Amino acid sequence: MRPGPPGTRPASPLFAALVVLALLALLGGCQDQGQGGGRTRPTEHARSPATGQFPFTGLSAKPAPVLAVKIDNASQARPQTGLGAADIVYVEQVEGGLSRMLAVFSSRLPAEVGPVRSARESDLDLLRQFGRPALAYSGVQSRLRSTVEAAPLYPLPPATAPRAYVRGTEHPAPHNLYVRPETALRLAPHASDASDIGFRFGAAPPGGEPKTRQSVRYPSAGFTFTWSAADKRWLVAMDGSPARTTDGGRLGAATVVVQHTTVRPSRFHDVLGSVTPFTETVGSGKAVVLRDGKAYETRWSRPGAGGGTTFTTTDGDRMTFAPGPVWVVFTAR
Known part of the structure; x- marks a missing residue:
């Protein structure tokens, strides 16, 4: 401890102990206020501080905004980036019998996700269960654009959120567009937090x-x-x-x-x-x-x-x- 000014009397051991306890309580209160005032996003593949069972995974994590990303799954787009951090991955059939994925992130945010591709009409119905989530996608067909923009979500294509996207070098265009979730969510400040979508987690039921x-x-x-x-x-x-x-x-x-x-x-x-x-x-x-x-x-x-x-x-x-x-x-x- 720093010495007191000249002429002061040394504090008694009991007084010193009380001061230390008060300081620890004050620091704990400051930390709680910091977490409540603004959510600290996890680093890549890190889990949020535990405050309960997360509705998408059943693991321990605190409520956080939902970001959905439309993921390319053509052979030229593999291996993807950030997909392992998704809470939920939906797989859908698209044109030509191929597949794409709609990855949902909330409890964890990777540094980048992609390659990002265009959204589909099916995504809009699927996303409504999340309240008003953010959606990162590379674009939509012109006839579908107004429907996407009117949907209860935050549409975040590159034209709306150019700073949230980056072109990679691992794959040829158009399979090289990646979104930065942290940056994208800053443009959706009121995106809905994760909530109950019907999943239940626990011990396995009998049978199977x-x-x-x-x-x-x-x-x-x-x-x-x-x-x-x-x-x-x-x-x-x-x-x-x-x-x-x-x-x-x-x-x-x-x-x-x-x-x-x-x-x-x-x-x-x-x-x-x-x-x-x-x-x-x-x-x-x-x-x-x-x-x-x-x-x-x-x-x-x-x-x-x-x-x-x-x-x-x-x-x-x-x-x-x-x-x-x-x-x-x-x-x-």
């Missing part, structure tokens, strides 16, 4: 069929999920090759949902004339939930676009997911 491998095929794309007991997650392969990221290694998920739904033609098409599929995520149907090396036959239900999706077992019980990242793969029934 032992399973170590599940494949999903689109006309021109394929996904395989292989259970790894050592990693306690389902490892992802795309088109027969292990899926990796540039910044996080092998891709995997604690829970995988294969959701059977209606995939119908939309009123849009790409520049080559291929019709854009529309994936219906409102309604009900069958789904297979993969967790802990088992497959569970379930039913999914989402009565309206403004609400989340519930999953129930064949016994009518609420299906629980394994805590951790969730992948949802939509496939035609």
Whole structure:
């Protein structure tokens, strides 16, 4: 301790102890005020300070704004960047039987995410369950632009948020556009925090069929999920090759949902004339939930676009997911 001014008496041991305790309490209060006054974003692959079960993963994290990013999944776009930090990854069929992903970030923010590609009409219905999230995408068809801009979300294409995007050198254009989530979310200051979208996490329900491998095929794309007991997650392969990221290694998920739904033609098409599929995520149907090396036959239900999706077992019980990242793969029934 710094000495007192000349002529002062030394403090008693009891007084000194009381001063130390008061200072510790004051410092603790200042830290609490700092966290409440402005959310400190995690660094790449770091988790937020624990304040409860996060609704997207069941892990311990505090509420945070939602950023969805439309991810390119053409072979020229792989390996992707930042995808391993997503709380939820939705896989959808697009033109030509190919696939793209809509990755949802909230509890963790990587430094960059991409490659970023254009949004689809199906994304708008899917995103409504998140309140008013931010959406990073590279653009949309001209006839869809006004619909995206009127949707309850923060649209953040490069034209709106140029400083949030950067061109990479790993892949050829147009597969080289990346978004910086921190910067993008600054332009969506009132984006909705993560909230309940119907997922439930906890111990595995009774039953389930032992399973170590599940494949999903689109006309021109394929996904395989292989259970790894050592990693306690389902490892992802795309088109027969292990899926990796540039910044996080092998891709995997604690829970995988294969959701059977209606995939119908939309009123849009790409520049080559291929019709854009529309994936219906409102309604009900069958789904297979993969967790802990088992497959569970379930039913999914989402009565309206403004609400989340519930999953129930064949016994009518609420299906629980394994805590951790969730992948949802939509496939035609």
